[in-house]
Amino acid sequence: MKLLRRRCKAYYLGCILTLTIGIIIWTTRIIMGPTKVQFSNVSHKFQPFIQLRNTSFDYREETMKMNEEKVEMDDPRLIELIRNYWIEPPSKEPYNLKKDLEDYSAGQTPYADSRLNHKANGFFIEAGAYDGESSSTSLFFEKYRKWNGLLVEPDPRHYYTIQSKHRKAYRINACLSTKPYPIQVTFNIGHGLREQMGRIHETKEAEEWIQKENIGFTSIKVQCFPLYSLLLAMQVNQVDFFTLDVEGEELHVLKTIPFDKINIGMMTVEYIHSSEEEITRFLEEKGYRKMIKMRTPGCADIIFRKNDIPFIGYE
Numbered sequence: 001m002k003l004l005r006r007r008c009k010a011y012y013l014g015c016i017l018t019l020t021i022g023i024i025i026w027t028t029r030i031i032m033g034p035t036k037v038q039f040s041n042v043s044h045k046f047q048p049f050i051q052l053r054n055t056s057f058d059y060r061e062e063t064m065k066m067n068e069e070k071v072e073m074d075d076p077r078l079i080e081l082i083r084n085y086w087i088e089p090p091s092k093e094p095y096n097l098k099k100d101l102e103d104y105s106a107g108q109t110p111y112a113d114s115r116l117n118h119k120a121n122g123f124f125i126e127a128g129a130y131d132g133e134s135s136s137t138s139l140f141f142e143k144y145r146k147w148n149g150l151l152v153e154p155d156p157r158h159y160y161t162i163q164s165k166h167r168k169a170y171r172i173n174a175c176l177s178t179k180p181y182p183i184q185v186t187f188n189i190g191h192g193l194r195e196q197m198g199r200i201h202e203t204k205e206a207e208e209w210i211q212k213e214n215i216g217f218t219s220i221k222v223q224c225f226p227l228y229s230l231l232l233a234m235q236v237n238q239v240d241f242f243t244l245d246v247e248g249e250e251l252h253v254l255k256t257i258p259f260d261k262i263n264i265g266m267m268t269v270e271y272i273h274s275s276e277e278e279i280t281r282f283l284e285e286k287g288y289r290k291m292i293k294m295r296t297p298g299c300a301d302i303i304f305r306k307n308d309i310p311f312i313g314y315e
């Protein structure tokens with residue numbers, strides 16, 4: 001009888017304990033929100049991934065909801081949405097390029113390639129990717145160094161051209177967000193000789209720039225995602241070469257990047273449409289150093305490299 005009572009007591013105690021722990025976990029989840037997607041501090045090499053698409057699911061409507069909610073850039077719902085619906089996989093068809101070159105860039109690529117000691121199997125991000133060929137800083141790495149990467153291009157006309165080139169990189173028809181959450185923006189597309197010069201048209205600064213550059217006002221709506229969300233969606237936290245050419249929004253995009261969570265080895269940043277000093281100061285504070293200012297036809301970039309990246313090759 002005594003034994004039974006003791007067993008009962010243990011049973012009730014167990015129950016109460018489980019219940020208390022349950023309540024604690026439950027309230028923490030309510031207070032803390034959904035579990036965030038995060039990288040461990042181990043470097044994640046890119047692995048091809050399988051996308052799970054539900055064709056009757058309206059992912060654009062869901063994206064709009066997340067824009068309104070201003071969800072955090074590591075919100076798992078956002079990451080799943082980008083991973084499964086927004087990103088498009090590399091083409092399996094043979095290349096359909098206009099020219100058969102080694103280097104398509106305006107000088108940035110051979111410079112970076114030599115400083116990266118001709119690294120194979122790296123990972124790039126190119127934003128904006130334009131038509132996927134002209135002035136492409138990533139095509140050489142993809143073709144000859146067998147890198148993976150992501151092409152980011154908001155202008156649907158250029159994106160359509162990228163698709164026709166059968167690049168062996170992932171791609172997304174979106175822009176990089178200038179905020180640490182997803183947004184839909186008004187985007188001014190370029191025309192004629194200035195067709196590469198599409199830009200987010202949300203600020204007075206952008207308005208004046210469009211006028212000054214004589215681009216003409218033709219607006220479309222474009223979805224933007226933070227760079228960090230795109231990297232989480234691809235599960236890669238190591239970017240070897242990042243091209244940032246977004247016609248004046250460079251600093252705003254850079255400011256959304258959590259540099260303590262992802263490792264960007266080298267980057268080439270267009271400086272001509274914004275403040276060279278501010279971009280340089282900002283990146284120096286984040287542990288980068290300026291390597292070269294490149295001014296060639298079709299290029300007005302500064303190439304930066306991370307200070308603490310183990311470095312083989314020559315300066």
Ligand SMILES: *[C@@H]1O[C@H](CO)[C@@H](O)[C@H](O)[C@H]1NC(C)=O
Nearest residue numbers: 039040041042043044260263
């Ligand atoms: C990851 O973090 C742990 C604890 O902070 C540390 O001991 C370990 O060295 C780190 N690993 C790497 C690859 O940085």
Ligand SMILES: *[C@@H]1O[C@H](CO)[C@@H](O)[C@H](O)[C@H]1NC(C)=O
Nearest residue numbers: 053054055056057058059062
């Ligand atoms: C697909 O999406 C529709 C609409 O949102 C939903 O009702 C359905 O349950 C989804 N199917 C699966 C297998 O998730």
